Amino acid sequence: MRRMVWVAIVMLVVTIGSLLALDCHGRLVVIGTGPWEVKDRCGEPAAIDDVMKHIPQRAYDSTSQSTVDILVPVQRSIWTYNFGETRFLYDLTFQEGKLIDITTGDDGYDTGERRRRESPWPPPTWITRADIFS
16 A cells, blocks of 8 residues: 555656756757757747737726726747647747747647658649640
8 A cells, every 4th residue: 555655656656847948859858948948958930920918917006096097018929849740749838038838839840841751753744734735
């Protein structure tokens, strides 16, 4: 019984840890990593989306002499990584030069570059109307 409890604890720790890190070709990227390190470890992302997010922040209002909540605009950059059809898409969110979130998306996909490179057939030759009637 004790052994099962320890196994459950270890599995929980491993599961929680995997949500806070991403394996990029055997090199881990963790929360707090800078974008230059992520690019070095994972390569170029498949897509980059820059978004403006409004985050509530508590501030002191001297007129009413109380604290109030204000919305502060914060620039976020979301990098999407596609590691192929055998893995999920990963969205990495950066704010103020640090990785703050890693989420999984849909299934990854084959970009077709490998297929085109490995194809034994030559690229298609298009026949035009002028070729037929000349």
